[in-house]
Amino acid sequence: MRDREFLASLAQRFGTPLYAYDLDEVGRRLEDLRSILPATARLYYSLKANPLPALGNALGPACGAEVSSPGELAAALEAGFDRASILYTGPGKTESELRQALAAEVGHFSCESWAEVRRLARLAAASGVRPRVLLRVSPSEAPPAGLSMARESGRFGLAEATLLGGPEDRPDLDEAVELVGVHVYLGTQVRDAAALEATFRIGFAAAERVAGRLGLPLRVIDAGGGFPWPYATAGAAPSLAALEQPLAELCRALSEDEGCEVWFESGRYLCAAAGTLVARVLDVKLGSDGRRFVVLDAGINALGGLAGLGRLLTGSVSVIPLLAAPQGDEGLADVVGPLCTPLDVLARNVLVPHLAPGSLIAIPNVGAYGLTASLVAFLSRPFPVEVVYRAAGTIAAYRLSLSRDRIA
Ligand SMILES: Cc1ncc(COP(=O)(O)O)c(C=O)c1O
DSSP states (O other): OOOHHHHHHHHHHHOSSEEEEEHHHHHHHHHHHHHHSOTTOEEEEETTTOOOHHHHHHHTTTOEEEEOSHHHHHHHHHHTOOGGGEEEOOSSOOHHHHHHHHHTTOSEEEESSHHHHHHHHHHHHHHTOOOEEEEEEEOSSOOSTTOTGGGGBTTBSEEHHHHTTOGGGSOOOTTTOEEEEEEOOOOSSOOSHHHHHHHHHHHHHHHHHHHHHHTOOOSEEEOOOOOOOOSSSSSOOOOOGGGHHHHHHHHHHHHHHHOOEEEEEESHHHHGGGEEEEEEEEEEEEOTTSOEEEEESOOTTTSOTTGGGTOOOBSOOOOEEOSSOOOOEEEEEEEEOSSSSTTOEEEEEEEEEOOOTTOEEEEOSOSSSSGGGSOTTGGGOOOOEEEEEETTEEEEEEEOOOOOOOOO
């Protein structure tokens, strides 16, 4: 997080709530992540973490773009990602979006079922292109505890168990699409290097089993990611340095034995640290049970990534005062937003500094799954400003907008 005076000056200039993104920090996180990944591995930036084109643009030359909607595809193109470096992923792709992605000539698709491969093949044949496809697989082997996607085996991708019937289960689509490999993504926010290594080993082994059994070429394994970073709380990720050697060995073996490229994906690790939410305190109130409420002008409409989606931020959110010199923690409080719903809570029972109406505060580490994962339309409040900056100063400021088009 950049110095408090600078963030406060942005709030004075642009108003609050405000997201400030430090592009130098994005560069540092990229360098850090690259230093533990094999030099030959390709890294994709997952725009779902933050689709703001300025962030993608800061990563563009070094990363591909992993997108999973027409909006993210447009953001990737606006950010300047090379079309061939775009990977289109995600469940439930519609015909219309597949057509748009084909027309944009994205480099690869990750398909979540044979039905989807068939749909893509049909649309591709009609437009005279032969897209490159990874088959997303949900491994049979249990990953380390706590990985959400793996708990729903077969919801994301094809369940490995249903794929091991043999080559006869593989539809003959080779003329229409080029099957190049396997995609495995087991979950976000994997806790540390050891859990990540275990996750990748499961993914590599499943990819090899599936490819071997189905007679699929294995030119690419997209091993996914899950590289962790704290959310809305100060601090940094645990060191991931212990991953470097095992990943180098795994990738070397795959490339020497099978000529297979390895890809990784990351959203959170690349962008979380770069983003800070600046908000203003509207009220500080005492409830009849003695509970203190700090009411901010930013609620789950501005920072809904966890709170608004049923996972309350308990005990962990960092509320950092700007301008006024920190006077120590005043005590426990619920940090709430301006929406008229009891669900508009950013944090319950957290230690907050001395705050009064008008105080400016900052919440760090919200560059990923911040604004983009929020309930922005609820209660029709103005959207936060998003400011991108480097050490040299402010580069640009944006305000997302929502419009209602009359369509009939
Ligand atoms: C397929 C896929 N790739 C990449 C990501 C990004 O994960 P993270 O932001 O933890 O790096 C996700 C997140 O859900 C995902 O579903």
